[in-house]
Amino acid sequence: MAQQTTNKNEWPLWEVFIRSKAGLDHKHAGSIHAADAEMAIENARDVYTRRMEGVSIWVVESKYIHASEPGQSEELFEPANDKIYRHPTFYDLPDELKHM
Amino acid sequence: MTVDSLQEHFDDKVKREVTIEPRDWMPDDYRKTLLRQISQHAHSEIVGMLPEGNWITRAPNLRRKAVLLAKVQDEAGHGLYLYSAAETLGSSRDEMMEQLHSGKAKYSSIFNYPSLTWADMGAIGWLVDGAAIMNQVPLCRASYGPYARAMVRVCKEESFHQRQGFEIMLTLSNGTEVQKKLAQDALNRWWWPSIMMFGPPDDNSPNTEQSMRWRIKRISNDELRQRFIDVTVEQAKILGLTPPDKDLKWNEATGHYDFGAINWDEFWNVVKGNGPCNKERLEARKKAWEEGEWVREAALAYSKKRSERNNKISAKAA
Numbered sequence: 001m002a003q004q005t006t007n008k009n010e011w012p013l014w015e016v017f018i019r020s021k022a023g024l025d026h027k028h029a030g031s032i033h034a035a036d037a038e039m040a041i042e043n044a045r046d047v048y049t050r051r052m053e054g055v056s057i058w059v060v061e062s063k064y065i066h067a068s069e070p071g072q073s074e075e076l077f078e079p080a081n082d083k084i085y086r087h088p089t090f091y092d093l094p095d096e097l098k099h100m
Numbered sequence: 101m102t103v104d105s106l107q108e109h110f111d112d113k114v115k116r117e118v119t120i121e122p123r124d125w126m127p128d129d130y131r132k133t134l135l136r137q138i139s140q141h142a143h144s145e146i147v148g149m150l151p152e153g154n155w156i157t158r159a160p161n162l163r164r165k166a167v168l169l170a171k172v173q174d175e176a177g178h179g180l181y182l183y184s185a186a187e188t189l190g191s192s193r194d195e196m197m198e199q200l201h202s203g204k205a206k207y208s209s210i211f212n213y214p215s216l217t218w219a220d221m222g223a224i225g226w227l228v229d230g231a232a233i234m235n236q237v238p239l240c241r242a243s244y245g246p247y248a249r250a251m252v253r254v255c256k257e258e259s260f261h262q263r264q265g266f267e268i269m270l271t272l273s274n275g276t277e278v279q280k281k282l283a284q285d286a287l288n289r290w291w292w293p294s295i296m297m298f299g300p301p302d303d304n305s306p307n308t309e310q311s312m313r314w315r316i317k318r319i320s321n322d323e324l325r326q327r328f329i330d331v332t333v334e335q336a337k338i339l340g341l342t343p344p345d346k347d348l349k350w351n352e353a354t355g356h357y358d359f360g361a362i363n364w365d366e367f368w369n370v371v372k373g374n375g376p377c378n379k380e381r382l383e384a385r386k387k388a389w390e391e392g393e394w395v396r397e398a399a400l401a402y403s404k405k406r407s408e409r410n411n412k413i414s415a416k417a418a
Contacts, residue, residue, distance in 0.1 A: 022118045022119050022245075023118075023119040023248065023249075056121070083166070083170060085163070085166060085170060085260070085264070086170050086174075086257075086260060087260060088259040090260065091260065091263040091264055091266075091267045092267075093263060093266060093267060093270065094270075094338055096338060097335060097338055098331065098335075099335075100230070100259075100262055100263060100266060100335070
């Protein structure tokens with residue numbers, strides 16, 4: 001995600017999410033500048049889908065994205081660290097057991 | 101576009117297996133059917149936390165306790181994925197809560213049975229989650245995108261649920277006589293309700309045909325039920341336990357297990373609210389909702405106060 005601008009005359013920044021194929025999630029592709037949402041979608045089309053990379057576009061003004069602090073990643077994700085029992089491979093079951 | 105051509109466009113997409121997304125035009129009945137099914141599914145995840153929550157404090161050791169906690173936590177998460185998918189169809193969370201609490205919306209009947217012993221934690225994981233997975237895997241290809249994507253996430257997380265349940269059953273089956281009896285007793289009580297989880301038989305399931313045409317549903321109730329019985333009977337052999345059905349017999353000609361008559365009167369009776377725990381489950385949900393009221397209010401009040409303060413600061417700066 002790009003940094004927010006402080007220049008008041010600059011068009012606001014938008015984050016662009018592209019659905020590459022029907023049925024899949026929208027994924028963050030990058031960002032662009034645009035004066036409004038409609039222009040943001042058109043600009044996103046021109047910048048990010050020139051080679052048919054998408055079937056759907058979402059744009060969100062960057063200032064509305066709240067992100068976790070990279071510096072606090074360790075404590076944020078720490079709770080999942082020692083819980084290997086959330087994975088199916090944790091359970092040792094007989095080989096003859098099928099369909100599970 | 102006229103309604104006719106919109107309908108045609110929709111039908112064509114479904115036929116070509118192109119997912120329907122929230123902003124696409126869809127027939128009213130398709131929307132209604134999905135809303136009913138997805139919210140019912142979400143409610144099942146949330147109410148489904150109760151029978152297992154009952155045993156968290158009494159798990160036999162710390163490992164079992166941590167695993168059971170993780171499983172119940174997953175069910176909460178699954179409920180949330182599904183509520184969010186339902187919200188893309190235009191329903192609000194509060195509206196869905198209201199429908200659950202008033203009894204207007206249903207949830208899976210299996211959760212109206214009590215969890216009487218620790219062995220029930222094994223039987224629920226093995227049978228109830230096993231049946232749920234059997235049901236949910238085809239839903240990963242449902243025609244409505246947000247539902248299908250939620251189901252992919254759910255299925256991925258669900259596989260440990262069944263394995264931990266089977267592990268409990270295996271430990272009990274290899275244990276003392278008393279432990280083995282507990283395991284058999286749990287199987288006896290959960291077997292038939294699990295088989296009923298697939299819903300009424302095909303010839304008495306009014307919504308199936310339309311849902312299959314819309315590709316919300318891919319495989320009929322009876323076919324899924326048969327698949328479940330075929331794999332589960334084999335798994336029971338590994339445990340040395342016997343499903344409580346004297347008519348259960350391998351049929352060489354069909355390549356499937358034959359099984360005894362299902363007590364559909366019991367099923368409909370529980371659906372109507374007369375199961376052993378219907379009242380208790382709904383009351384527990386309502387109590388949780390009411391007792392959480394002050395938390396919801398406090399969080400909103402705090403957020404409002406904070407934004408007012410920020411507005412004041414930026415007004416001063418300007």
